[in-house]
Amino acid sequence: MIEFTDQDVEKYSKSTVSGTGFLAYRDVEKLLSKLNLKPKRALDLGCGSGRSIGVIKDLCDSVTGCDISELALKNTHKSHPDVEVFLNDLSSKQYPSAKFDSIFSFLMFCHVDSLQSMSQELERCYNSLNEGGFLLIVKPNRAVAVADFSSVQGVGTPPELEGDCFNVHLKNVDLVVEDVYWKPETIQQECEKLGFSYLALHQPLGEIADNQPYRDEYHESPYFYLVMQK
Numbered sequence: 001m002i003e004f005t006d007q008d009v010e011k012y013s014k015s016t017v018s019g020t021g022f023l024a025y026r027d028v029e030k031l032l033s034k035l036n037l038k039p040k041r042a043l044d045l046g047c048g049s050g051r052s053i054g055v056i057k058d059l060c061d062s063v064t065g066c067d068i069s070e071l072a073l074k075n076t077h078k079s080h081p082d083v084e085v086f087l088n089d090l091s092s093k094q095y096p097s098a099k100f101d102s103i104f105s106f107l108m109f110c111h112v113d114s115l116q117s118m119s120q121e122l123e124r125c126y127n128s129l130n131e132g133g134f135l136l137i138v139k140p141n142r143a144v145a146v147a148d149f150s151s152v153q154g155v156g157t158p159p160e161l162e163g164d165c166f167n168v169h170l171k172n173v174d175l176v177v178e179d180v181y182w183k184p185e186t187i188q189q190e191c192e193k194l195g196f197s198y199l200a201l202h203q204p205l206g207e208i209a210d211n212q213p214y215r216d217e218y219h220e221s222p223y224f225y226l227v228m229q230k
Contacts, residue, residue: 002111013049019151040101046108049075094127196228
């Protein structure tokens with residue numbers, strides 16, 4: 001797992017749900033409604049400093065935050081003092097909590113640096129969900145490395161093979177982060193090995209009504225949403 005420095009955590013915490021990043025969250029509620037899924041008791045896996053909790057909180061009965069950064073969890077507690085948080089133990093088979101009805105993971109699996117690490121994280125997800133519970137993963141497409149997007153831009157050599165690392169400049173906070181290229185089909189296959197069933201794959205495109213400064217977002221999807229069910 002690629003970890004952020006405390007300095008990067010603080011920079012990233014200033015990022016907002018706008019520009020290219022707006023598309024990572026815009027269609028969550030609509031997709032859940034289409035699939036008739038109720039988040040109920042939810043886990044935000046890789047919650048960072050709490051930005052995504054602010055997006056999904058009103059959709060759920062309750063939300064718990066989880067991250068590998070203690071500083072990020074402290075920031076989450078400051079912005080959402082009513083939300084329980086815990087540190088992700090990467091050696092565990094299950095999250096240290098009662099089981100969840102849903103697990104959301106926004107822009108976290110792009111920091112998983114091997115298939116083994118991916119499988120282990122997905123196993124924790126599977127073991128921590130109630131029967132019928134769902135996992136919703138939002139992850140960047142390869143397009144973030146090559147397209148002309150409004151607030152994210154690839155830096156240097158784009159990835160060619162799955163598992164390749166590449167750099168992305170987050171323009172709105174002037175931060176370069178390291179991502180890992182994985183196709184949605186690969187994550188789906190790893191999920192299915194554990195017993196998950198496929199529900200949906202969604203590729204959001206920018207719309208004029210979003211009122212965002214889009215460029216290539218109108219015809220290239222920066223992110224995919226993958227929904228799997230236990």
